Amino acid sequence: MAPGILSPDKTHSTNVLSSSLKEESGIKSQRNKEHELVLKTFRLLISDLCQQFNGGHPGGAIGMAAIGIALWKYVMRYAPLQPEFFNRDRFVLSNGHTCLFQYTFLHLTGYRDMTMDQLKSYHSKRWDSICPGHPEIEIEGIEVTTGPLGQGVANAVGLAMATKNLAATYNLPGFDIVSNHTWCMIGDACLQEGVALEAISFAGHLKLNNLTIIYDNNQITCDGSVDLTNTEDVNAKMMACGWDVIDVEDGCYDIDGIVAALERARASADKPTFINVRTIIGLDSSVAGQAEAHGAAFGADDVKRMKRSYGFNEDEYFVVGDEVRQFFSDLPSRGEQIVSQWNDLVKKYADAHPLLAEEFQRRRSGKLPSDWKTLIPSPDKFPDKPLATRASSGLMINPLAKAINSFMVGTADLSPSVHMAWDGKQDFQHPNLRTACGINGSYAGRYIHYGVREHAMCAISNGMAAFAPGTFIPITSSFFMFYLYAAPAVRMGALQRLKVIHAATHDTIGMGEDGPTHQPIELAALFRSMPNLLYIRPADSEETAGAWIAAIEAQDASSIISTSRHKVPQLKQTRRDGVAKGAYVIQEDDDAQLTLIGVGAELSHVLDAAVVLRETKGIRCRVVSFPCQRLFESQSLDYKRNTLRRHRNIPAVVVEPYAPNGWERYADASISVRRFGHSLPGPEAYKYFGFDVDSIVSKVSDYWMRISQDEILRREFVDL
Amino acid sequence: MAPGILSPDKTHSTNVLSSSLKEESGIKSQRNKEHELVLKTFRLLISDLCQQFNGGHPGGAIGMAAIGIALWKYVMRYAPLQPEFFNRDRFVLSNGHTCLFQYTFLHLTGYRDMTMDQLKSYHSKRWDSICPGHPEIEIEGIEVTTGPLGQGVANAVGLAMATKNLAATYNLPGFDIVSNHTWCMIGDACLQEGVALEAISFAGHLKLNNLTIIYDNNQITCDGSVDLTNTEDVNAKMMACGWDVIDVEDGCYDIDGIVAALERARASADKPTFINVRTIIGLDSSVAGQAEAHGAAFGADDVKRMKRSYGFNEDEYFVVGDEVRQFFSDLPSRGEQIVSQWNDLVKKYADAHPLLAEEFQRRRSGKLPSDWKTLIPSPDKFPDKPLATRASSGLMINPLAKAINSFMVGTADLSPSVHMAWDGKQDFQHPNLRTACGINGSYAGRYIHYGVREHAMCAISNGMAAFAPGTFIPITSSFFMFYLYAAPAVRMGALQRLKVIHAATHDTIGMGEDGPTHQPIELAALFRSMPNLLYIRPADSEETAGAWIAAIEAQDASSIISTSRHKVPQLKQTRRDGVAKGAYVIQEDDDAQLTLIGVGAELSHVLDAAVVLRETKGIRCRVVSFPCQRLFESQSLDYKRNTLRRHRNIPAVVVEPYAPNGWERYADASISVRRFGHSLPGPEAYKYFGFDVDSIVSKVSDYWMRISQDEILRREFVDL
Structure with missing residues (x-):
């Protein structure tokens, strides 16, 4: 017998729920006949939608048809006419290429925007299609x-x-005002991706019994049989990770079996549930069960053949008959009823618990307490001594995170380094957890130990932010370098314009001894060019305050606040409102010959160098602090010109120990790093790479001499 | 009982190997006394090395001391005086922060470079230290x-x-010329990272019985007890992934038990082995068993206390006594014997199988057959029709990969899309694998189905490339977007200057319907700024030939060859030797008013736009093809100036549907994309974002008009 999940090892006592339609074919109930018609209609509709522009992903959607009926008709609690109903069940299609599955059920169940006309725009030239190649928030x-x-x-x-967090915070006896379930549909591929494996392990640890993964187990990926690449015992692996496992043998037809599994999952006492549903990709097409069913239309002839075999008219397209419409017709009104019951409950809750209800209402509306900004310390509260900007970061956000329960703050196992834990913080944990350290867990806790799972941390944070706009502001934290592990999730957060704030510490070569594997030379170029993302490098406590304010005030953007491991001086000239503009003149000189651009932890080196340049070389430099390129870009042309003064032919030199890519827009020369780093104590690393004050002075004065002698150099970007 | 691995579930029938030193303390053998002395010496040496500069990671190294003795003294086959001995066992310290563990054993076992003086340079200011904060290749x-x-x-x-691949290719009865084992040391954290979980699943699938993971199970990470974040049953999970599991209960002292486990792992019939070794972090320090032992020196007083309790002189530092030196003294000569036996075997092999031996010798020397370049088709062999550059990629590399067995070609489940499979390719699989598709596996196969595991694919490829310089040239393949999942591994390959070539298809918005989640707007900025990495975007078949030649010829660099999903015309003016220079003039005009820079799949749009600009607007443009910024950077100043002509005050406009970051160095204006993409068919996406010929013409002529009227604009970078 071949290894793998097609042959589940019964000794693991998984639970097989099954009731085959086929066996009772002689006495099919009306309901089963309806199901059969809906299944056929759905499968042909998917086939037609892919066929019209000869592309798309039909196979998975078709294989999952019965799962969709079980979910949208029988199990999920939602309101098609009020898609944003707060306590709705959440459905996530992790195998997003099967998006037609979701679009079609949204259409059938009565979501207003998802018209048949829109469905047909899948893969069309319509730029205003709401049926893109993957589901979009x-x-x-x-x-x-x-x-x-x-x-x-x-x-x-x-x-x-x-x-879990909202329920633990707001639910009271008789008032389960937050009680929704999350359903996540996945394919074989999701189970191979590291980010999913990290999240699965963590969800098992947290005992999230309100989470169900539905595994569309068709054993096919692009390259063919899953056996080519994955022969692990998936059920046993899930159980080892702390999940309940339910098997459904006949996932193509057994709607009752799927419903039973889903209901049992919703009732799970203290574990998340993994439902392993065997399906056949591209069922009833000529490529059923094959990789060819995955990412291509079946061909016009084959779709016609399918229609004939289903008893449909082969020359009719996009057919949804009255019986099928009828089958789904109760869902909008059922949804309205669910919403109305919940509204009643919340009204009673408000009467009984007005203060909590008010806060709950504020958070539902996506707002912070109006005075939130006053919680961020003013300069007179800063320690009057050099402070690592990572410590400044804690100084700014700890009081906010402590006082305002919208903040969910986590770290990928770097609590001692990232300064995100506040005095008296409570951990987000299952209430029964008693660790070796004696920590009491609670789902009402808002400090999250993610483990060494950077990628899952950021993707999980996206999920929290997506729960409802502004209800949560998730904060992640790790060394800046390890945001490369999490970059796909940071990107997904930015793409969705989710307000997630990433506190990235240990930036540049200043982080020192850990060496080149930990020194993020080229990462800033990535995040500065990532749309909808603010990459902010503050220079001291004041700018760090500005960075947090900018990140929290940012509309529709994620942020990375990038801080130093080592102590930096408190600069007198820095301004938090300057950070909001992305860049600002920190030291003006109307007779300046050069502009020096300083960033983050090295700004103080630049300010010192400017003094030495004037005093020892007679070169007059103005200095610009430039914490965030994207914020600067959104300023007026006038502001930008007056800040940089390149229109007055004053050359600018940027100083930052990163790859310079992108700075060429703002500067004529750079003191930067175009190789990987080196393991040395921070101050030595600065010297080694030429970022100490002496080196900066020498490079800048040399540059000034060269451009004084060579006009052409002025037209080229120069690496100093 | 608390959940987790500290309480392994015996029903899973793991195998506990244990022989406690402590029980037989009355009758300690001489050998056990030696062990105790070595253990103490090692632990104090680590403590001293961290104490001298008051930093570093002592705890893990100290906890793993007995494992190190078992490995270096008793089990591993290697030659300290010939570190590059081809058939040596490979040891990987995945928990690299415990690097002192490895440095110290290298010192004790007689590696010449690793002197005591060097050991003491750990965390020092010495830029020439070979004891950086993490191990370096x-x-x-x-x-x-x-x-x-x-x-x-x-x-x-x-x-x-x-x-496995070399053994299957070269070993013959009586001649096991490649037979080494790979040992990988990990900590709790490695087991939480997605990339490890992907690789573990894949190794189990491949039944790599020559691989052993040794798990330093001290149940501590930076944040404290592992129970805070991970309570899965690790042993059960590993078994579900197809691994043998062996437990060692007393990993701090039980050297014999560890040796027995390691030897059993080496003898495993058909599975990789996971040895779960319970240890205590920072054993015998005052922070033993605590997170505080992880990343900080213990303090001078505590080290003195440890020395006293061990019976050492508290005022002596870095002590390695004669008995300890004696204990390791046999290893250099044992190593020489191993090498000499192997050399004899290889000599006999050469006599018996001269042709195979010659090839084996060539590969050991890191060379390809001298005529490899002739296998890449010349232009007269190209199809005379538009071709997607991903198809061109296959056209160039398939004949090479088929003919030359240095190439190990893999894909993260996108075989039908990436064109990396050649006619008659054989898969790298365990010989017993019979898949549903009837594929016969062999370890001699060189096409690797990695599954949907992009990150592991690239990190595994780094491992293959690191086996011996040039013996393998691993090729990975996926959509360009998914190299963001793999970016940390691409980075590690570049950092180590490993020749790994990544065939990235579906670049830019031209990839179409899959939409913004799949359109890599900002990724090029990352990879262009990553040191030691060539990011090459060829424009047609000829440039794709040039890209592969450049990647294969690159000394000490990894490469990404970035290709289009859609068909592009075969351009007459492209030159493979132009690609080698990074950029080259593809259409000269001595009277040009503007330079247009075209890249990859959109170069043909630029060439067409240049014609229209001249004919309809009277604007004369020269055109530069610019496939690789890093290759261009290494050209002479003269070549660079003559290519771009900005020194002659000719403004340049770059056209590329990516974020422009970095192009500002070479151009004065860009037609680029500064937001996320959009789901549309490729040609529609080009139109939507303004990259069709008409849009380019209109934007460039508008720019020409603006700079003709506004001198200041010439000094600023402009987004068109």
Whole structure:
């Protein structure tokens, strides 16, 4: 017998729920006949939608048809006419390429925007289509944008954590005002991606019984049989990770069996549930069960053949008959009823618990307490001594995170280094957890030990942020270098314009001894060019205050606040409102010959160098502090010109120990690093790479001499 | 009982090997006394080395002392005086922060470079230290650079695959000329990282019985007890992934038990082995068993106390007594014997199988057959029709990969899309694998189905490349977007200057319907700024030939060859030797008013736009093809100036549907994309974002008009 999940080892006592339609074919009930018609209609509709522009992903959607009926008709609690109903079940399609599955059920169940006309825009030339190649959060009924595999699993964990936290914070006896379940659909591929494996392990640890993964187990990926690449015992692996496992043998037809499994999952006492549903990709097409069913239309002839074999008219397209419409017709009104019952409950809750209800209402509306900014210390509260900007980061955000329960703050196992834990913080943990350290867990806790799982941390945070706009502001933290592990999730957060704030410490070569594997030379170029993301490098406590304010005030953007491991001086000239503009003149000189651009932890070196240049070389430099390129870009042309003064032919030199890529827009020369780093104590690393004050002075004065002698050099970007 | 691995579930029938030293304390043998002395010496040496500069990671190294003795003294086959001995066992320290563990054993076992003076340079100001904060491949005795957690696990899988492939290719009855084992040391954190989990699953699938993971199970990470974040049943999970599991209960002292476990692992019939060794972090320090032992020196007083309790002189430092020196003194000569036996075997092999031996010798010397370049088609062999550059990629590399067995070609489940499979390719699989598709596996196969595991694919490829310089040239393939998942491994390959070539398809918005989740707007900025990495975007078949030649010829660099999903015309003016220079003039005009820079799939749009600009607007443009910034940077100043002509005051406009960051160095304006993409068919996406010929013409002529009227604009970078 071949290894793998097609042959589950019964000794692991998984639970097989099954009731085959086929066996009772002689006495099919009306309901089963309806199911059969809906299944056929759905499968042909998917086939037609892919056929019209000869592309798309039909196979998975078709294989999952019965799962969709079980979910949308029988199990999920939602309101098609009020897609944003707060206590709705969340559905995440982690195998996002099967998006037609979701679009079609949104259409059938009565979501207003998802018209048949829109469905037909899938893969069309319409730029205003709401049926893109992967589900996007902007579309009603879509909870998160998915596509890059595995992300959805972690998003779902975040959504389930959001529910747990709100429930633990606001639910009271008789008032389960937050009680929704999160359902996550995955394919074989999601189970191979590291980010999903991290999130699965973490969800098991947290005992998220309000989370269910539904595994579309068709044993096919692009390259063919899953056996080519993965022969592990998936059920046993899930159980080892702390999940309940339920098997459904006949996932193509056994709607009752799937419903039973889903209901049992919703009732799980203290574990997340993994439902392993065997399906057949591209069922009833001529490529059923094959990789060819995955990412291509079946061909016009084959779709016609399918229609004939189903008893449909082969020349009719996009057919949804009255019986099928009828079958789904109760869902909008059922949804309205669910919403109305919940509204009643919340009204009673408000009467009984007005203060809590008020806070709950504020958070539902996506707002922070109006005085939040006063919690961030003013300069007179800063320690009057050099401070690592990572410590400044804690100084700014700890009081906010402590006082305002919208903040969910986590770290990928670097609590002692990232300064994100506040006095008296309570951990987000299952209430029964008693660790070796004696920590009491609670889902009401808002400090999250993610383990060494950077990628899952950020993808989970996206899920929390997506629960409802502004209800949560998730904060992640790690060394800046390790945000490369998490970059796909940071990107997904930015793409979805989710307000997630990443506190990245130990930036540049200043972080020292850990060496080139930990020195993020080229990462700033990535995050500075990533749309909808603010990459902010503050220079001292004041700028760090500005960075946090900018990140929290940013509309529709994620942020990275990038801080130093080592202590930096408190500069007198820095301004938090300067950070909001991305760059600002920190030291003006109307007769300046050069502009020096300083950034983050090295700004103080630049200010010192400017003094030495004037005093010993007679070169007059103005200095610009430049914490965030994207914020600067959104300023007026006038502001930008007056800040940089390149229009007055004053050359600018940027000083930052990163790859210079992108600075060429703002400067004429750079003191930068174009190789990997080196393991040395921070101050030595600065010297070794030429970022100490002496080196800066010597390079800048040399540059000034060269451009004085060579006009052409002025037209080229120069690496000093 | 608390959950987790501290309480392994015996029903899983793991195998506990244990022989406690402590029980037989009355009748300690001489050998056990020696062990005790060595253990104490080692632990104090680590403590001293961290204490001298008051930093570093002592705890893990100290906890792993007995494991080190078992490995270096009793089990591993290596030659301290010939660190590059081809058939040596490979040791990977995936928990790289414990680097002192490895440095110290290299010192004790007689590696020449690793002097006591060098050991003492750990965390010092010495820029020429060979004891950096994490192990680096350039140091003798270090197989791969590690540090970012989890990478080493995947590297070890690659090293073990390299052995399997060479053994299957060259070993013959009586001639096991490649027979080494790979040992990978990990900590709790590695088991939480997605990249490790992907690699573990894949290694189990491949049944790599020549691979052993040794788990330093001290249940501590930076944040405290592992129970805070991870309560899965690790042993059960590993078994579900197809690994043998062996427990060692007393990993701090039980050297015999560890040796027995390691030897059993080496003898494993058909599975990789996971040895779960319970240890105590920072044993015998005052912070033993605590997170505080992880990343800080213990303090001078505590080290003195440890010395006293061990019976050492508290005022002596870095003490390695004669008995300890004696204990390790046999290893250099034992190593020489191993090498000499192997050399004899290889000599006999050469007599018996001269042709195979010659090839084996060539590969050991890191060379390709001298005529390899003739296998790449010349232009007259190209199809005379538009071709996607991903198809051109296959056209160039398939004949090479088929003919030359240095190439190990893999894909993260995108075989039908990436064109890397050649006619008659054989898969790298365990010989017993019979898949549903009827594929016969063999370790001699060189096409690797990695599954949907992009990150592990690239990290495993690093391991194969690190086996011996040039013996393998690993090729990976996926959509360009998914190299963001793999970016930490791509980075580690570049950092180690490993020749790994990444075939990235579906670049830019031209990839179309899959939408913004799959359109890599900002990724080029990352990889163009990553040191030691060539990011090459060829424009047609000829440039794709040039890209592969450049990647294969690159000394000490990894490469990404970035290709289009859609068909592009075969351009007459492209030149493979132009690609080698990074950029070249493809259409000269001595009277040009503007330079247009075209890249990759959009170069043809630029060439067409240049014609239209001249004919309809009277604007004369020269055109530069610019496939690789890093290759261009290494050209002479003259070549660079003559290519771009900005020194002659000719403004340049770059056209590329990516974030422009970095192009500002070479151009004065860009037609680029500064937001996320959009799901549209490729040609529509080009139109939507303004990259069709008409849009380019209109934007360039508008720019020309603006700079003709506004001198200041010439000094600023402009986004068109």
